[in-house]
Amino acid sequence: MKWIYTSQxxxxxxxxxxxxxxxxxxxxxxxxxxxxxxxxxxAKNFPERFFNCGIAEQNMMGTAAGLAASGKVVFxxxxxxxxxxxxxxxxxxSIAYPNLDVKIVATHxxxxxxxxxxxxxxxxDIGLMRSLPNMTVIVPADGIEAYKAVNAVVNHNGPCYVRxxxxxxxxxxxxxxxxxxxxxxxxxxxxxITLVGCGxxxxxxxxxxxxxxxxxxxxxxxxxxTIKPFDEDTLLHSxxxxxxxxxxxxxxxxTGLGSAVAAVLGEKLPSPMKMIGTxxxxxxxxxxxxLMRRYGLxxxxxxxxxxxxxxxxx
Amino acid sequence: xxxxxxxxxQLLESKANLIRRHVIKMTxxxxxxxxxxxxxxxxxxSALYFQVMDHRPEDPLWEDRDRLxxxxxxAAPAYYAALAESGYIPMDDLINLRKLGSHLQGHPCRQKTPxxxxxxxxLGQGLSVxxxxxxxxxxxxxxxxxFCLCGDGEMGEGQNWEAAMLGSHYKLDxxxxxxDRNMMQIDGPTENVMSLEPLADKWRAFGWNVLxxxxxxxxxxxxxxxxxxxxxxxxxMIIAHTVKGKGVSFMEGAVAFxxxxxxxxxxxVALKELGESI
Numbered sequence: 001m002k003w004i005y006t007s008q009x010x011x012x013x014x015x016x017x018x019x020x021x022x023x024x025x026x027x028x029x030x031x032x033x034x035x036x037x038x039x040x041x042x043a044k045n046f047p048e049r050f051f052n053c054g055i056a057e058q059n060m061m062g063t064a065a066g067l068a069a070s071g072k073v074v075f076x077x078x079x080x081x082x083x084x085x086x087x088x089x090x091x092x093x094s095i096a097y098p099n100l101d102v103k104i105v106a107t108h109x110x111x112x113x114x115x116x117x118x119x120x121x122x123x124x125d126i127g128l129m130r131s132l133p134n135m136t137v138i139v140p141a142d143g144i145e146a147y148k149a150v151n152a153v154v155n156h157n158g159p160c161y162v163r164x165x166x167x168x169x170x171x172x173x174x175x176x177x178x179x180x181x182x183x184x185x186x187x188x189x190x191x192x193i194t195l196v197g198c199g200x201x202x203x204x205x206x207x208x209x210x211x212x213x214x215x216x217x218x219x220x221x222x223x224x225x226t227i228k229p230f231d232e233d234t235l236l237h238s239x240x241x242x243x244x245x246x247x248x249x250x251x252x253x254x255t256g257l258g259s260a261v262a263a264v265l266g267e268k269l270p271s272p273m274k275m276i277g278t279x280x281x282x283x284x285x286x287x288x289x290x291l292m293r294r295y296g297l298x299x300x301x302x303x304x305x306x307x308x309x310x311x312x313x314x
Numbered sequence: 315x316x317x318x319x320x321x322x323x324q325l326l327e328s329k330a331n332l333i334r335r336h337v338i339k340m341t342x343x344x345x346x347x348x349x350x351x352x353x354x355x356x357x358x359x360s361a362l363y364f365q366v367m368d369h370r371p372e373d374p375l376w377e378d379r380d381r382l383x384x385x386x387x388x389a390a391p392a393y394y395a396a397l398a399e400s401g402y403i404p405m406d407d408l409i410n411l412r413k414l415g416s417h418l419q420g421h422p423c424r425q426k427t428p429x430x431x432x433x434x435x436x437l438g439q440g441l442s443v444x445x446x447x448x449x450x451x452x453x454x455x456x457x458x459x460x461f462c463l464c465g466d467g468e469m470g471e472g473q474n475w476e477a478a479m480l481g482s483h484y485k486l487d488x489x490x491x492x493x494d495r496n497m498m499q500i501d502g503p504t505e506n507v508m509s510l511e512p513l514a515d516k517w518r519a520f521g522w523n524v525l526x527x528x529x530x531x532x533x534x535x536x537x538x539x540x541x542x543x544x545x546x547x548x549x550x551m552i553i554a555h556t557v558k559g560k561g562v563s564f565m566e567g568a569v570a571f572x573x574x575x576x577x578x579x580x581x582x583v584a585l586k587e588l589g590e591s592i
Contacts, residue, residue: 067449
């Protein structure tokens, strides 16, 4: 499909600026990456409610917790690899355990960070965040969903993690579509296989479904934009019909969306399944698209996996 | 400087003594917990809860209240005792420290215990939280003072020094932190495990107003809090020189009682030394 590509980060900045006007309780923190995460645009408009914490992510999370404990809704941003791994214990102890209103919006997630290489490519962040009690984990599929996610988490009680990418991503959803935390959406209906994606891999699932249709296979595509709380109903409803699943994510399959889907199906509806994502490995430098191909994060691989899983159906 | 009459000082000292008795009873009942570091800052707690802090135990979420973050969360027994003596929680609850179903967790939990401002336990995190509360108070133009109680051993955590930078960068003069400088951590004397000195110079170098006091001298504690309330443009760190296990002879300076409860004989002797006959 010919996609129009847009920036999730730009939509994050737009949403923040609008919130800044209506919500005086919104405070934004960053750790010296505000021009990259685009929180600098909030800072320009609301300098008194923006605090740069410098290159000190652990302290940023603790400061966020103190602000939230005093009634503020705090957005804390930096790259996904630093926003989760570098300060995981601070998030656990000072944010998740006391269930505070800190919204961690991380950018530059996944392999598409590109040239910076493995040190900067967060492929474990979904796992790190979804393992924390009280934490909500959202992976918007596109810029429109990024905008809606920011507006949803500001009204959601408790800590949230919103995962955004660096690169522009296909515009997949419509402005009018409803976005609700904890609700997956069926973007395309089909009886032969369920394709479950998150982030920009939802677009790859849609392309795979189009290709499969040409080969006589009808795929159902689910956009699992909330990883936690997990929408079991939408998944089970679909898999009862199709009896076969492929998951797709720009993240390690060991702890991400694929694992979450496998856990639900394993207990409630064992079904032939294949997970597309990075295996148990670190990334490397390269162009975004080259890396997506190298690690098999393409619509072609999703379609191949779908055909393989369908053959395993009884 | 405010002059405190002898009656006030005696009252605060007697409250500190009550906190110490509670600590012995609570850790004995639980047969676990951290008496050493609880006894060392009992005097500071008494000064804060019964004189310095503006707070309303009957209205724990009063917006303009002063706040205390207990960064050294393992010293929870003394903290809970101060909360009970203040009226935040029933006195009868204290004996249920660390018991299944009790709201008095081994380390403070904001969700469970009224008066607890922040859940702590993993060390080195309280000062960052205090900074966040101080920023919020400034944003809202509230008069709240934010206090933070840190252990000396936890100064090994790098996050403290990140928080030190943020506190002075944003001129958080509404923060007054204490270091309970009892010179001991679990593995032994702090200067053997990981040298902290020159500790006061470090905080001065990070842009803080630094005071050094005897952390068991009630007048010195009160005077220090008065002084830091008048400082403008920078946060304050009060290095309180204390004795771990203060008030119970065999616990004083004894690393063994960092995280060990008294046995029945020790329990009786400890309470007797604190002036309570059982």
